[in-house]
Amino acid sequence: MARVPGVMRWMLGLLADEETGTGLLSDLEEEFEDLVITKGVRGARRWYRGQALRSGLPLLRWRFLRRDAAWRRGLRILLWSGLVRDARYAVRSFLGAKGFSVVVVLTFGLGIGANTAVFSLVHSVILDPIPVPGGDRLVTLWRQEQTEGMRPLVPPAPEMVRAWQEEQGIFEEMGAYSEEEFHLLVGVTPVSVRGARVSPEILTIIAAAPTVGRLFSPDDARPDGPRVALLTEGLWRRNFGSDPGAVGRSVVLDGESHLVVGVLSAFGRQILEAGFFGDQRKELLVPLAGDGMGAWPAGANVVARLEPGLSAEMAQERLDVIQDRVVPLIAGHSEWFPFVSTPQQALGLSFRRGLWVMMGGVGIVLLILCANTATLLLVRMMGRAREFQVRLALGAGRLRLAGQLVMESLIQGGIGILLAIFLAGWLVDGAKWVARDAVPEVRAARVDPEALAVAVVLGLATIVLFSLIPALHLPRIRPAGALGRDARRERRSRVGWTAHRSLVVGQVALALLLVVAAGLLSNSLVRLLSVDPGFEVDGLAAVSLDLPQGRYDDPDSRLALFDEVVGRLEGRTGVEAVGWARFVPPRVAGALGSIRIDGQTPLIDESPEPQAGNWVSPEYFGAIGAPFLEGRPFTGAEVSDREQVVILNQSASRRYWPNGGAVGSRIQLVSDYGPSPWLTVVGIVPDIKAWWLGDAQDRVQVYLPASDVPPQSGAFLIRAGGNLGTALSMVQEEIQGLDPTLPVGETFWVGDALRQSVARQRFQALLLTSFGTLGVLLAVLGVYGVLSLSVVRRSREIGVRLALGATGGEITRSVVLQGLRAITLGSTIGLALSLLSAPLLVDLLWGVDPKDLPTLAAGVGGVLLAGLAATFLSARKATGVDPVEVLRRE
Amino acid sequence: MPKRGHLAEFELYVMLAVFRLEGGAYGVTIRQEIQDRAGRPVSIGAVYATLGRLAEKQLVEFRVSSPLPVQGGRSRKFVSLTPRGLEALEHSTSMLQRMMQDTPLAHRS
Numbered sequence: 001m002a003r004v005p006g007v008m009r010w011m012l013g014l015l016a017d018e019e020t021g022t023g024l025l026s027d028l029e030e031e032f033e034d035l036v037i038t039k040g041v042r043g044a045r046r047w048y049r050g051q052a053l054r055s056g057l058p059l060l061r062w063r064f065l066r067r068d069a070a071w072r073r074g075l076r077i078l079l080w081s082g083l084v085r086d087a088r089y090a091v092r093s094f095l096g097a098k099g100f101s102v103v104v105v106l107t108f109g110l111g112i113g114a115n116t117a118v119f120s121l122v123h124s125v126i127l128d129p130i131p132v133p134g135g136d137r138l139v140t141l142w143r144q145e146q147t148e149g150m151r152p153l154v155p156p157a158p159e160m161v162r163a164w165q166e167e168q169g170i171f172e173e174m175g176a177y178s179e180e181e182f183h184l185l186v187g188v189t190p191v192s193v194r195g196a197r198v199s200p201e202i203l204t205i206i207a208a209a210p211t212v213g214r215l216f217s218p219d220d221a222r223p224d225g226p227r228v229a230l231l232t233e234g235l236w237r238r239n240f241g242s243d244p245g246a247v248g249r250s251v252v253l254d255g256e257s258h259l260v261v262g263v264l265s266a267f268g269r270q271i272l273e274a275g276f277f278g279d280q281r282k283e284l285l286v287p288l289a290g291d292g293m294g295a296w297p298a299g300a301n302v303v304a305r306l307e308p309g310l311s312a313e314m315a316q317e318r319l320d321v322i323q324d325r326v327v328p329l330i331a332g333h334s335e336w337f338p339f340v341s342t343p344q345q346a347l348g349l350s351f352r353r354g355l356w357v358m359m360g361g362v363g364i365v366l367l368i369l370c371a372n373t374a375t376l377l378l379v380r381m382m383g384r385a386r387e388f389q390v391r392l393a394l395g396a397g398r399l400r401l402a403g404q405l406v407m408e409s410l411i412q413g414g415i416g417i418l419l420a421i422f423l424a425g426w427l428v429d430g431a432k433w434v435a436r437d438a439v440p441e442v443r444a445a446r447v448d449p450e451a452l453a454v455a456v457v458l459g460l461a462t463i464v465l466f467s468l469i470p471a472l473h474l475p476r477i478r479p480a481g482a483l484g485r486d487a488r489r490e491r492r493s494r495v496g497w498t499a500h501r502s503l504v505v506g507q508v509a510l511a512l513l514l515v516v517a518a519g520l521l522s523n524s525l526v527r528l529l530s531v532d533p534g535f536e537v538d539g540l541a542a543v544s545l546d547l548p549q550g551r552y553d554d555p556d557s558r559l560a561l562f563d564e565v566v567g568r569l570e571g572r573t574g575v576e577a578v579g580w581a582r583f584v585p586p587r588v589a590g591a592l593g594s595i596r597i598d599g600q601t602p603l604i605d606e607s608p609e610p611q612a613g614n615w616v617s618p619e620y621f622g623a624i625g626a627p628f629l630e631g632r633p634f635t636g637a638e639v640s641d642r643e644q645v646v647i648l649n650q651s652a653s654r655r656y657w658p659n660g661g662a663v664g665s666r667i668q669l670v671s672d673y674g675p676s677p678w679l680t681v682v683g684i685v686p687d688i689k690a691w692w693l694g695d696a697q698d699r700v701q702v703y704l705p706a707s708d709v710p711p712q713s714g715a716f717l718i719r720a721g722g723n724l725g726t727a728l729s730m731v732q733e734e735i736q737g738l739d740p741t742l743p744v745g746e747t748f749w750v751g752d753a754l755r756q757s758v759a760r761q762r763f764q765a766l767l768l769t770s771f772g773t774l775g776v777l778l779a780v781l782g783v784y785g786v787l788s789l790s791v792v793r794r795s796r797e798i799g800v801r802l803a804l805g806a807t808g809g810e811i812t813r814s815v816v817l818q819g820l821r822a823i824t825l826g827s828t829i830g831l832a833l834s835l836l837s838a839p840l841l842v843d844l845l846w847g848v849d850p851k852d853l854p855t856l857a858a859g860v861g862g863v864l865l866a867g868l869a870a871t872f873l874s875a876r877k878a879t880g881v882d883p884v885e886v887l888r889r890e
Numbered sequence: 891m892p893k894r895g896h897l898a899e900f901e902l903y904v905m906l907a908v909f910r911l912e913g914g915a916y917g918v919t920i921r922q923e924i925q926d927r928a929g930r931p932v933s934i935g936a937v938y939a940t941l942g943r944l945a946e947k948q949l950v951e952f953r954v955s956s957p958l959p960v961q962g963g964r965s966r967k968f969v970s971l972t973p974r975g976l977e978a979l980e981h982s983t984s985m986l987q988r989m990m991q992d993t994p995l996a997h998r999s
Contacts, residue, residue, distance in 0.1 A: 022967075023916075023917055023938065023952075024935070026967075028917075029964070030918050031918050031922075054936070055934055056935065058933065058935045059938065062939035062942050
């Protein structure tokens with residue numbers, strides 16, 4: 001008897017659904033048999049093939065478009081009857097497995113929260129530093145001097161600004177500001193307040209809004225305009241008790257009466273303090289008077305918003321093109337070029353790179369998190385296999401069960417995402433607090449809604465995907481298994497097992513990568529913090545004093561004031577040492593010029609590192625506790641008589657007089673203004689960290705007598721016990737005793753300022769360490785989960801072995817070995833990744849090689865130990881297998 | 891007439907074939923009936939898909955016969971019109987006839 005073509009029959013069976021299939025196939029066979037008689041076997045087979053081929057499309061359409069097609073049914077179930085029931089069931093099962101649910105919620109919350117927070121920070125610092133309309137088109141305009149070697153950027157001269165402004169189509173809006181410190185008299189107490197002079201356009205550019213009153217009008221900025229001032233919310237709250245009546249009141253600023261016209265919103269102030277408009281705090285604003293034609297006084301910083309569609313590079317090109325026309329307009333400034341800088345350029349490259357490393361860290365945490373969630377869900381799935389078997393056997397649809405798994409995970413993930421939203425807020429606030437001084441740009445940071453949306457979508461996708469992985473395992477669960485004895489078949493999915501093991505290997509590798517990076521950064525931070533600053537930091541307080549303009553204009557009167565205060569303080573009980581200087585480390589001034597050594601060639605020293613300079617009183621070195629290596633401090637007479645003397649540091653002495661003999665030699669400082677008189681070296685002091693704790697080892701430091709350039713501001717350095725308030729009140733009393741109108745400025749521990757100088761490094765180390773910890777925790781959880789899963793899978797084998805006389809130790813060993821293999825492989829991969837990514841970290845490290853062997857070893861050791869602990873925990877589960885129970889099940 | 895009772899062209903062919911074949915309508919005969927009378931090649935898959943759709947609209951119903959009393963005899967899945975199917979068929983054909991009335995088309999049939 002002729003047979004129908006098998007392939008075609010099989011294909012039709014596949015295409016048709018069950019109820020159509022039987023009838024269709026039998027009908028075809030019937031006709032086929034008739035045709036064999038009339039047309040022969042070959043004719044009949046040809047006919048059959050034709051029928052089969054032409055039936056394909058209609059059958060498929062029928063199968064998938066019919067109203068009660070399986071997927072439509074599933075969707076309906078999911079959407080209607082099932083949804084509510086599933087949700088209820090999911091909540092029940094959530095509460096039933098609290099530990100598991102809490103772990104899933106926490107991993108989700110932490111991972112997505114941290115991800116959103118760091119992305120928000122990166123976004124606010126790098127991608128969108130000025131979150132106002134058109135903020136991405138803001139630039140700062142500079143004049144770049146054409147001097148040899150260093151090419152400093154200085155604010156453009158008023159004539160240049162006017163010439164640029166007249167050029168159409170480059171700048172939409174231009175404004176200027178200059179940072180300033182004001183003396184505000186509220187009642188009778190003078191306070192020193194940081195702030196700025198701003199042109200009204202600046203407030204337009206930042207789209208500032210007043211909390212009370214108004215902002216500046218163009219009239220306010222006329223040269224003969226009214227004397228007005230804007231408070232910011234903080235100052236208004238502190239010094240005016242948030243009284244709306246403060247607006248309209250007069251305050252005395254730098255000795256002159258100003259009318260308060262309004263209060264700037266907190267957000268407006270955040271933008272002004274976010275690094276683009278200088279890095280000083282701004283609590284008070286006064287108008288920057290222009291000449292009425294848009295030109296501002298020399299020295300003001302000029303910012304501009306570019307025309308839409310114009311990039312900073314294009315603006316730069318336009319300015320370069322008109323340069324030839326602009327140069328002749330400006331007398332005395334021939335050797336310069338315009339320079340357009342973006343907010344991003346203002347940030348250090350290393351800091352930007354650092355943030356990307358942080359982003360990488362977060363990404364890795366997210367990856368580990370995903371792998372971990374998958375593992376957790378799989379483990380839980382195996383634990384619930386029996387439950388599903390029973391439910392399948394009782395007639396539950398597989399789709400229903402899958403839908404329910406999705407629903408359960410959605411509920412867990414949903415709670416996790418809620419947690420993540422709060423966590424992201426806290427983390428951003430925390431980061432703002434930690435990094436407020438190190439990275440002024442974060443001050444305007446807030447949780448970025450887009451970042452949050454991306455993370456939430458990512459989170460939801462992850463949830464659905466990973467709850468579908470166990471759902472895909474569902475078909476392998478045989479309903480009979482629950483009632484029969486073939487549960488052991490579950491064990492046979494080698495593919496799934498390999499996937500689990502790769503998840504563990506991946507997690508361990510990524511965790512190690514994070515741990516090593518965190519270790520390197522922490523190591524670098526510890527080294528920075530343990531650097532010897534070169535003087536006695538403990539107990540050294542600094543109190544700054546800024547003299548108002550228009551008074552103490554005579555250098556001698558300034559010198560007399562500072563000296564008098566020091567003299568009075570020296571006489572007080574409790575004061576161990578006191579001195580004063582223009583600058584306090586780590587905020588010492590930069591290059592004073594090249595150094596020319598008397599009697600040596602080459603005469604001009606082109607030192608690779610810029611030097612640090614300071615103007616100090618005779619008592620300064622005694623006060624900061626820096627011993628003289630050679631020579632002596634300045635004498636009082638040398639300071640008051642303006643003698644040509646200088647003190648250098650050890651590095652300078654070594655560099656210029658390698659054979660000794662520095663003291664008594666003469667040097668000259670050669671700056672843009674020409675050479676200084678010859679200065680006689682009277683002393684050599686140790687190198688101190690002038691700029692930050694990680695300051696270059698061999699930086700040349702130059703100290704001049706405080707009389708040389710008598711400063712408008714200076715600071716007292718005082719040792720008076722362990723209380724900062726005591727030091728402040730002592731200095732305050734003495735100053736007020738001499739001149740009651742003088743306010744004291746900042747008071748701080750020099751040690752704090754030094755530690756603060758590595759705040760950026762601290763911030764980065766802190767972030768990466770938390771990532772590393774999180775990563776290891778997650779990886780340990782993953783190792784434990786997968787090994788527990790393997791123990792569950794092998795429970796029959798373990799039970800039989802125990803029954804045959806294997807000891808608990810042997811079982812433990814076999815489980816631990818199994819885990820150890822995965823962990824070792826993961827660590828090896830992680831180590832390789834660490835070595836490969838080492839170059840990325842170079843910029844972030846100080847005094848530590850990115851391939852630092854001890855750190856690598858410690859990281860590997862730590863991860864191995866943590867992994868071992870996890871394997872032992874799951875091995876204990878294995879020895880808990882009851883052989884009797886297992887054999888009974890057989 | 892409910893909208894779901896509306897018949898597409900091929901559905902109408904199948905319904906008419908079932909109607910014509912009276913009690914003897916099943917896959918083979920329906921396919922042959924349409925092919926012979928309409929002179930158009932018809933695939934068995936199209937017939938079954940259409941029958942499925944008609945059954946879903948409750949216009950036809952199936953009755954599985956007991957196997958034929960020969961060796962290897964199969965059971966057949968016989969099709970018949972439901973009362974509702976009959977109503978739909980009458981409605982569709984009378985509509986067609988009314989549309990054709992007084993047109994040159996009416997004389998040809």
